[in-house]
Structures are given as structure tokens and as C-alpha cells.
Amino acid sequence: MAYLWFKAFHLIAMICWFAGIFYLPRLYVYHAMTDDETSLERFKIMERKLFWGIMTPSAVLTIIFGSLLLSTNFQLYWQSGWMHAKLCCVFLLIIFHIMCWRYLKAFKENRNIHSHKFYRWFNEAPIVLLIAIIIFVVVKPF
Numbered sequence: 001m002a003y004l005w006f007k008a009f010h011l012i013a014m015i016c017w018f019a020g021i022f023y024l025p026r027l028y029v030y031h032a033m034t035d036d037e038t039s040l041e042r043f044k045i046m047e048r049k050l051f052w053g054i055m056t057p058s059a060v061l062t063i064i065f066g067s068l069l070l071s072t073n074f075q076l077y078w079q080s081g082w083m084h085a086k087l088c089c090v091f092l093l094i095i096f097h098i099m100c101w102r103y104l105k106a107f108k109e110n111r112n113i114h115s116h117k118f119y120r121w122f123n124e125a126p127i128v129l130l131i132a133i134i135i136f137v138v139v140k141p142f
Contacts, residue, residue, distance in 0.1 A: 006068040006072065010066050017055060017059045020051070021126045027043060028047070028107070029123065031047065032119055033116045047104050047107060048104065080140070085132070085136050089129045089132050
């Protein structure tokens, strides 16, 4: 029974994390296109609240509940190739999250060096990771 609760909360947290992961770089696109002071300050507030209020707590909860899921049958998961591939994707997602934090700091300190086009491409990376994670977990190709 605990397994199903861990799984439900893992999925809820993961969905919230990905919502932020998809939206924050989109905010960066608009922030990079803006030059009036009022809008710049508004974007800084929105980005900070999204990152610290939704994305980071959701990431932590995703990792906690994912770890609890792993602990329910560690030996089986440890021998599954699909789980190793999924965890590699999660590691890349954590790196993406850290990169979002670095860009957040750069915008906060008015030292962003990237164009809106860069952030448009940056916004696409987590889609690939989400697709891969879902396929690994549902299809278990290896």
C-alpha cells in the first residue's frame, strides 16, 4: 500500500516540477526580449517565485518519493537497465534545474548574456528528457 502512495506523490511532484521546468525558460525568453524597467522587475519576481516556490520544492519531493519507490524493491530496480537510463535522465534534469538557477541569478543581477533565441532552444531540452523518462518507465525497453 505504501508503494502506491509513494508512486502517486512521486507523479504529482514530478508533474509540478516539469510544469516549472517548462515555464521558467519561457519566462526567460520574454525577459530577454524586454527592456523597460517595470517589466524587468516583474519578470525577476515571477521567475524567483516559480523557481523557489514551485520548481525546487517539487524537485526535492520528486527525488524523495522516487527514492522511497526505489527502496521498495531496490534489488529489482538495480538490475533493470531501464531504471539506470531513467536515473541518467533524472540526473540531466537536475543539471537543467541548476542551469535554470544560474540563469535566474544572472537575470537578477542584470548580467544575462543570452538572447531570447537561446532561451527558446534551452526550453526544448526538458521535453526530450520527459519523453525518454516516460518511455523508460512505461515501455521498459531494456
